[in-house]
Amino acid sequence: MNLRKYMRPRIALTNEHGSWVFLFSPLLIGLFAGGQWSSASIYLTLAALAGFLVRHPVIIAVKAYSGRRSKEDLPAAHFWIGVYSALGIVMVAGLIMRGFGYVLYLAIPGIPVFLWHLYLVRKRAERRKIGIEIVASGVLALCAPAVYWIGTGAPDSMGWWLWGLTWFQSAASIVYAYLRLEQRVLKQIPALSTRLRMSRRSLLYTTFNLAAAVLLSLSDQFPTWMPLAFAIQWLETLWGGLLRPAVGFKATTIGFRLLAVSTLFTIVFIMAWRLS
DSSP: OOGGGTOOHHHHSOSOGGGHHHHHHHHHHHHHHHOOOOHHHHHHHHHHHHHHHHHHHHHHHHHHHTTSSOGGGHHHHHHHHHHHHHHHHHHHHHHHHTTOGGGGGGGTTHHHHHHHHHHHHHTTOOTTOHHHHHHHHHHHHTHHHHHHHHHHSSOOHHHHHHHHHHHHHHHHHHHHHHHHHHHHTOSSOOOHHHHHHHHHHHHHHHHHHHHHHHHHHTSTTSOTTTHHHHHHHHHHIIIIIIISOOTTOOHHHHHHHHHHHHHHHHHHHHHHHHHO
């Protein structure tokens, strides 16, 4: 058997490098907020990772069947779909055996969203769909309450708050990413009025998130320092989106900066929660 026919990294792993943070940020926040880690936490993390990873080979297969890619990609795509599916099934079985089967209901919204995305892929209409990206980030953010409930031992309302907070941060990051990509093709830095118009949506998202975090921090249930995490994206949007637009920037430069901001948000959020 020719292993190189199946062991193809470009099919096994997604090339959407920025999307990883939308999975790991909610997972890490939920893990640390839950307070206690267990084997069930590992099962959930690996199940979520398997679900995230299986997307790419499935998309490759859909593209191959619809004529967008060579049929030679199908063996590797089928192989990795099988590997990730098997891993997911084993981890799900572990969760059920540990009595955490109820968290699997949180995966249900991901099914129609993924099918919607596959439909767009088949129609060659999946690019630059900010709406479905925001909705998909909300699905990934459901990892936060899932792993939080495993840590606390039971579902409660705080899990839903963590979902909302991590989803809103992801949505703001996606909107900001589109703003930066729109800026990079400009010939020169535009007038302030134009920059305000271009960055308006991004500023609305980040300002809403920061204001909501401040209001929630006034409650005894939420960390006092939590707004600091959301202030990072707000300041980045104000500085990079409005005052220093990404005219002529490389897409990779923008991507690494966005990754750094999201990583810093995750770290500060966790520290604020642990210090509360």
